Amino acid sequence: MRGIIPIILLILIEIYSYQVVKTxxxxxxxxxxxxxxxxxxxxxxxxxxxxxxxxxxxxxxxxFTIGLFLLVYIPKILVTLILVTEDVFRVFEGAVNYFVDENSGSFLHSRRTFVSKIALGIAAIPFFSLLYGMTIGKYNFKVIKQTLFFDDLPADFDGTTLTQISDIHSGSFDNAEKIKYAIDLINAQQSDLVLFTGDIVNTHAKEMHPWIAIFKNIHQPVLGKYSVLGNHDYGEYIQWNSEEEKAKNFEEIKDLHRQIDFKLLMNEHVKIKKGTSELALVGVENWGVKFKKAGDLKKASAGLQPSDFKILMSHDPSHWEYEVKNDPNHYHLTLSGHTHGLQFGIEIPGIFKWSPVQYIYKQWAGLYENTGKYIYVNRGFGFHAYPGRVGIMPEITVIELKKSKKTV
Known part of the structure; x- marks a missing residue:
């Protein structure tokens, strides 16, 4: 039955799409x-x-197949919905005429040409949007800057900047020049700290091999480069020939971070020093409410006090919602990714932001705050599944940390 229903729907979509052409x-x-x-x-x-x-x-x-499927069938689905709606009115109109006017002729009036034209016009919107997303949007990198104020930011870190990238998904790339351009954008920010919040590949470590030299060109900032793992880095979405093969791939994925000069944090923290001040950079393995829960916040923060200023890197923003934001250890800023903003949505900066992914994740793109604690969800550097981006562009985040000014 599960196979029959999609076939029936496919036939229905094709019949109605043909009706537009015929009309x-x-x-x-x-x-x-x-x-x-x-x-x-x-x-x-x-x-x-x-x-x-x-x-x-x-x-x-x-x-390519997924992209082509969406490119063809989302417009056809819209056409089908419009024509099905028209048919409901045609049947209703025919029933009324049948009982009111015995000489009304045919029960169903012919399909209206203007409705088919409207259906075709509406279907053109997602068609050209998806086509743009697959050709231009997927590499339309945006630098998004954010300034955050904290009362207890250590004095020497006032004005410190960090650049965050997330969700590289190197196995999806197909244009080296565009990736080089993105690395140049990262370097142009001249941040004090560069952080990567997981998903370096789709599945296999070898996906990153053609891109190592390019990512190795990310500049070495004064405070270092650090990273964590994402859900795709564990190789859990395919069938392996053996557990040994899967484990070997995992070790190779972890080593990729070393090869691009990032220090991978595995449920641990480091103290970042600047002048006479320091802050704690905490990195956990992936923890997602609907994904792998390898992250151990308690282990990663062992020895830290609530008064210590902390930046947490955790790939999945659901971790913040379910564990981090109410943790008494007080994590000042959490950096996440994972959602990609679904690679589809509508954004008018400062005015409007929408994506279907918001019905799954409360925090899905940009900055969120809860009782003085912040999470920033990066929209992702790469792309996965759908080979494009519509409305939600690939992101390089730059955050400036500022000490709040005391008011009298």
């Missing part, structure tokens, strides 16, 4: 061309999905 054009060659293209595309999808290898996981081929 707007009576040219038999155009209709024949549409039918042939639709059949070929369905055959391609059947081949692509049937040949998916669970031992390999996501590849550039599967990325």
């Amino acid at each position: 707007l054009s009576r040219n038999k060659w155009i209709m024949l061309f549409y039918i042939i293209i639709s059949i070929l595309f369905i055959l391609y999808l059947l081949f692509a999905f049937s040949s998916f290898d669970r031992s390999v996981g996501q590849t550039k081929f599967t990325l």
Whole structure:
């Protein structure tokens, strides 16, 4: 039954999509061309999905297939919804005419051309948006700057800047020049600290190998470069030939951080010193309410006091919601990623922000605050599944730490 329902829906979508073509054009060659293209595309999808290898996981081929599927079927789904709505009114209108006017003729009036034109126009919006996202949007890097004030920020850290990136997903990249440009953007910020909050690959350590030299060019800031793991770094979304193979891949993924000159924090903390002051940088393994819970906040913070100024790196923002924000140890700033903002949404800076992912994560993009404690959720550097970005662009975050001015 689970297989029959999608097939029925697919047939329904194709029938209604064909109705638009038939209503707007009576040219038999155009209709024949549409039918042939639709059949070929369905055959391609059947081949692509049937040949998916669970031992390999996501590849550039599967990325392209998912993108093509969304590009074709989201517009068709919108067309279907509009025409189904029209059919409801046509049936209602036919029923009324049947009982009121016996000479009304056909029970169902012919489909209205203007409705098909409206459906086609509305469907064009996601089509061109998704096409833009796959060609331009996925590398349309944005530098987003934020200034945060803290009463208890150690004096010597007043004005300190940090750059955060997250969710590299190197296995999805296909344009070295665009990645080099993004690294240049990171370096141009000249931050005191560079932090990476997880998901260096989609699954396999080898995905990062072509990009190591490029990421190694991230400048060495005065306060260092640090990182943590994300849910994809554990290799849990494919079938491995053995546990030994999976463990070997995990060790290789951890070593990637060393190869790009980042210090990987595994449920531990380091003291960052500046002048006579210091703050604690805490890094936990992935902890997600619906994902792997390897993060151990207590272990990572062993020996720290509530009065210590702390920056926490935790890949999944649900960790902040469920554990961190109410922890008595008081984590001043948490840096996360993971959501990618779903790579789809609408953002008008300072005015409006929406994405379907907000119905899953309370904190999904940007800055959030709770009783003087902050979390910043980076929108992600790379992309995964859908090979593009619409409305939610890849992000390089720059945060300036400022000491609050005492008021009399």
